[in-house]
Amino acid sequence: MKRARLIYNPTSGKELIKKRLPYILERLEDAGYEASVHATKGPGCAKHAAETAVKQRYDLVIAAGGDGTIFEVVNGLAEKEYRPRLGLIPSGTTNDFARALEIPRNVKAACDIIVNGFSRELDIGKADDKYFVNIAAGGALSEVTYEVPSKLKTVLGSLAYYFRGIRKLPFMTPMNAHIEYDGHVYDGDIVLFLVCNTNSVGGFERLASKSKLDDGQFDLIIIEKMILPKLLGLGIQTLSGKHLKHAKIKYLKANSISISVERDVKLNLDGEYGGMLKGEFKNLKRHLEIYVPRTDNKHFSERLC
Numbered sequence: 001m002k003r004a005r006l007i008y009n010p011t012s013g014k015e016l017i018k019k020r021l022p023y024i025l026e027r028l029e030d031a032g033y034e035a036s037v038h039a040t041k042g043p044g045c046a047k048h049a050a051e052t053a054v055k056q057r058y059d060l061v062i063a064a065g066g067d068g069t070i071f072e073v074v075n076g077l078a079e080k081e082y083r084p085r086l087g088l089i090p091s092g093t094t095n096d097f098a099r100a101l102e103i104p105r106n107v108k109a110a111c112d113i114i115v116n117g118f119s120r121e122l123d124i125g126k127a128d129d130k131y132f133v134n135i136a137a138g139g140a141l142s143e144v145t146y147e148v149p150s151k152l153k154t155v156l157g158s159l160a161y162y163f164r165g166i167r168k169l170p171f172m173t174p175m176n177a178h179i180e181y182d183g184h185v186y187d188g189d190i191v192l193f194l195v196c197n198t199n200s201v202g203g204f205e206r207l208a209s210k211s212k213l214d215d216g217q218f219d220l221i222i223i224e225k226m227i228l229p230k231l232l233g234l235g236i237q238t239l240s241g242k243h244l245k246h247a248k249i250k251y252l253k254a255n256s257i258s259i260s261v262e263r264d265v266k267l268n269l270d271g272e273y274g275g276m277l278k279g280e281f282k283n284l285k286r287h288l289e290i291y292v293p294r295t296d297n298k299h300f301s302e303r304l305c
C-alpha cells in the first residue's frame, strides 16, 4: 500500500488547518494511501519530519502550511537520493510557491490535485548548503519577511509584510555588489537583488513574469541604487508588472550565480533567514516531483497538448 506523510504547521496563516485534518486524511485514504500526520512544534521541525519520511521510504510527503513550512520540507528532501513526491496544501500567509504552481488555498481543491495524481518535476534552488523554492534575496527590503512576527502575520495576513516594508523603505541603504552569473560579471551599487525560482514572490505575481518552473534557470533581478521617490514609484510599477523595463533594473536568466557584497547583508531564502552573504546559487533542474493541477500553466516549459 502507498504511504503518505502529512507534515503541517498548526500556527500557519490564520491557524485553520488543524480543523481540516480529518477531511485531508479521509481524502488520502480514499485515494489508496495509508496516511499519517506530523504536527510541527517549532523551527526546524518540518525539515526533520521530512528527513524521517525519507528514511521511512514514504511515497508521498504533503507540506501543509505556508512558504516557511514548504521551505523546511524541501530542505529535508532535497539532498536525499530517494525523494518522495511532494504535495502542497497551502495554509500560510502568502503561499508564494503554491500560487506559482496554481494550487488554490481551498483545502478540497488542493486535495483534489494530490489525489488526481498529476505531477511535474520542478526546479529548486541551492544556496550554499540550503535549498529554496521561491527566492533568494539580499538587501534592506528583503529583510522584511522574517522580521514579521508569526502572531502579527496571523492577525494581518499578507498586509503584515507590506506594513513592515513601508516602514523600512527610508532605511534602504545601497550596497556595492560583485555578481557573477554563468560566466558574466556585474559590478555596481544596488539596493536589492532577487534570485527567483518562480514568478511569484512576496505576493507580487508579476515580479519575475518570464520565469519558468522547470527550465533550470533562475530569473535574476538586480535593483540598482536610486533616490527614494523613484524607489516608491518602482513599487507601484511592480504591481502592474512594468518594473522590468525600468532603467535601474537588470533582469537576467542564469543557472549559476555568485553574489558578494562589501558590507554585512542577510540572505533571505523563501522568507527565512539564510545566513550572511556572500552566496553561491545553483538551479537544480527538475529536482523535485510535485503534484500540480493538470492545467496549462504558462510557467512550465512544456505545454500540455
Ligand SMILES: Nc1ncnc2c1ncn2[C@@H]1O[C@H](COP(=O)(O)OP(=O)(O)OP(=O)(O)O)[C@@H](O)[C@H]1O
Pocket (backbone or CB within 6 Å): 009, 010, 011, 012, 013, 014, 040, 041, 042, 043, 044, 045, 064, 065, 066, 067, 068, 069, 070, 091, 092, 093, 094, 095, 096, 150, 153, 271, 272
Ligand atoms: N508549532 C509551531 N509553533 C510556532 N512556530 C512554528 C510551529 N511550527 C512551525 N513553526 C514555524 O513557523 C514558521 C512559519 O510557518 P509557515 O510558513 O508555515 O506559516 P506562515 O508564516 O503563516 O506563512 P508564510 O510563510 O506563507 O508567510 C516556520 O518557518 C516554522 O519554523
